[in-house]
Amino acid sequence: MKNITQQQSRVLDCIQNHINKTGFPPTRADICNDLGFKSPNAAETHLRALEKKGYITIESGRSRGISIVHKSNQEPINHEFPVIGLVAAGSATLASENIEKKIPCAQNLFSDNFDYFLRVRGLSMIEAGIMEDDLVAIKKTQDIKNGDIVVARIDDEVTLKYFKKENSNKVVLKPANKDYSDIVVESSDADLFIEGKSVGLIREN
Numbered sequence: 001m002k003n004i005t006q007q008q009s010r011v012l013d014c015i016q017n018h019i020n021k022t023g024f025p026p027t028r029a030d031i032c033n034d035l036g037f038k039s040p041n042a043a044e045t046h047l048r049a050l051e052k053k054g055y056i057t058i059e060s061g062r063s064r065g066i067s068i069v070h071k072s073n074q075e076p077i078n079h080e081f082p083v084i085g086l087v088a089a090g091s092a093t094l095a096s097e098n099i100e101k102k103i104p105c106a107q108n109l110f111s112d113n114f115d116y117f118l119r120v121r122g123l124s125m126i127e128a129g130i131m132e133d134d135l136v137a138i139k140k141t142q143d144i145k146n147g148d149i150v151v152a153r154i155d156d157e158v159t160l161k162y163f164k165k166e167n168s169n170k171v172v173l174k175p176a177n178k179d180y181s182d183i184v185v186e187s188s189d190a191d192l193f194i195e196g197k198s199v200g201l202i203r204e205n
Helices: 006-022 028-035 040-052
Strands: 056-058 066-068 078-084 099-106 116-119 135-139 149-154 157-167 170-174 183-186 192-202
Touching: 006 028, 006 040, 006 066, 028 040, 040 056, 149 170, 157 192
Parallel strands: 078 116
Antiparallel strands: 056 066, 078 099, 116 135, 135 192, 149 157, 149 192, 157 170, 170 183
């Protein structure tokens, strides 16, 4: 079998995961949504490369006409991801002064890709299984829905909380600890920006 690229391996894993979860192969749109591709053409390019290399077959005329012939046997490729500690007021989250260190990690470790780790400070999310000093994998995205755990910037403060949008003018950031209070953000009195969402977690100790 010919070797495949990291992106092709991610597409192959996406197909297998979708079949495992639903019993059906994904559509091109499913692959785009899962892997963050901007265009179905990108998914199609990787699918055709996988077909040419003998990993899948594609049945023309069917949106789900993908069959896996061979699974990827490549080892995950490790990348270095920044670990963000306390965020200095007024600075961008990924600014160099906020980066504690970089750690090697396979990008496909979790079900979704991610951009950096945020080190948890405090106990506000312990009932969600997130402890102090845990590293939460954060995907930079504005595609947020109620119930997601998000990194939110309110004015110059960065916090990790459950997201709940009650209406067009009101967002509630909810802790997972009964000893902590909700943060209610009205559009008229605070500058709220959602920087991304949690897609996984690792515990160093």
